[in-house]
Amino acid sequence: MHKARWLKSELDRLHHAGLWRSLRSVTTAPTGRILLEGREVILLGSNNYLGLSVHxxxxxxxxxxxxxxxxxxxxxxxxxxxxxxxxxxxxxxxxxxxxxxxxxxxxxxxxxxxxxxxxxxxxxxxxxxxxxxxxxxxxxxxxxxxxxxxxxxxxxxxxxxxxxxxxxxxxxxxxxxxxxxxxxxxxxxxxxxxxxxxxxxxxxxxxxxxxxxxxxxxxxxxxxxxxxxxxxxxxxxxxxxxxxxxxxxxxxxxxxxxxxxxxxxxxxxxxxxxxxxxxxxxxxxxxxTPELRRQLHSNVHLLKNALLQEGFQLLPSETQILPLILGAADVASRFAEILLSHGVYAPAIRPPTVPEGTSRLRLSVIASHTPEDLEAAVEGFVAARAAV
Ligand SMILES: Cc1ncc(COP(=O)(O)O)c(C=O)c1O
CATH class of the missing domain: 3.40.640.10 (Type I PLP-dependent aspartate aminotransferase-like (Major domain))
Structure with missing residues (x-):
């Protein structure tokens, strides 16, 4: 195959399989809410678990x-x-x-x-x-x-x-x-x-x-x-x-x-x-500051219980990483996009990061989320589910 064409066909394949990845620009520090491409969203996709990058x-x-x-x-x-x-x-x-x-x-x-x-x-x-x-x-x-x-x-x-x-x-x-x-x-x-x-x-x-x-x-x-x-x-x-x-x-x-x-x-x-x-x-x-760990665990409890009460099925995680399994890669990508339109950023995780058929939203809770952030996030999930 011609050298420019193989690259295009590889990229097309990724698009069709729902596996396309692209970079989004963040213009604020990774706290509970960020500006993502100019828009304020609740961040459920960071590993800044204790908020220490902004301490x-x-x-x-x-x-x-x-x-x-x-x-x-x-x-x-x-x-x-x-x-x-x-x-x-x-x-x-x-x-x-x-x-x-x-x-x-x-x-x-x-x-x-x-x-x-x-x-x-x-x-x-x-x-x-x-x-x-x-x-x-x-x-x-x-x-x-x-x-x-x-x-x-x-x-x-x-x-x-x-x-x-x-x-x-x-x-x-x-x-x-x-x-x-x-x-x-x-x-x-x-x-x-x-x-x-x-x-x-x-x-x-x-x-x-x-x-x-x-x-x-x-x-x-x-x-x-x-x-x-x-x-x-x-x-x-x-x-x-x-x-x-x-x-x-x-x-x-x-x-x-x-x-x-x-x-x-x-x-x-x-x-x-x-x-x-x-x-x-x-x-x-x-x-x-052990209180930071306690704060993180209490936030995890809050988000997890609220999502379970709304009928979302999370994997039985014991930590601050809460996976919501959605199955096919394109389903997960679509859910993530709709969720984003409701002001919540939880990126879709797809193969090869996770096994085929287990694409998911990986929600990560951080100590600096406020109860209001987490409540608004749950509302976003409910609205996104209704719109999918
Ligand atoms: C389990 C695990 N190990 C290693 C790494 C790599 O760490 P780093 O981001 O510091 O390269 C990551 C994260 O990306 C990870 O999740």
Missing amino acids: PAVIEAAATAAQKYGTGASASRLMSGNSHLYADLEAKIAKVKATEAALVFGSGYLANIGIIPLLADDGDLILSDALNHASIIDGCRLSHATKQVYRHCDIEHLESLLAQSPKFRRRLVVTDGVFSMDGDIAPLPEICTLADRYDAMVMVDDAHSFGVLGKKGGGTIEHFGLENRGVIQMGTLSKAVGGLGGYVAGSAALIDFLVNRARSFIFTTGLPPATLAGASAALDVIRS
């Missing part, structure tokens, strides 16, 4: 660091881009995660594609939950290990795969802590028990639980009290922490290994000083 102490720390150190790191961390602000941030992450050490990457995506190929290589086995995030899947793709996918949160299936796998040198079980599109929590106590029985490593991606779950906001490991089980904890600073960056928390030896070998750590520029200082201040707020 005054976080903004002040970031602004001060920008004034003092400028806007960029100017080199990779192993060259001259290792600002002293990293040490402070990594110490705080290791503390809240109850691990020996932590290492900050440029993003959560980079952390996943950096660590997974190092934990499991040729001759090893990776067992990955069927609904793991794309960055975990890509980390698995970059590894030379054998990969097997176990049914979502299915411990019996995981055990049967482990039981059939004695020939491998190392085994790694990898799972989202809170599943990004379903909002449910991985059965980590059971996974750890199996891992001990079959001598496997466990890695959890805490992107959606860091700052949110656990008494101190430490994430799923704290939530389940599994601090002494040696689970490798990966996560991101871009969601509840309100900034940018990813991390791995684990043993000091693991961190040394990553510094020496993780390609997505070595071959990329360090984070801007303002980002590091902002994340560090956000971790202080997470530690000192």
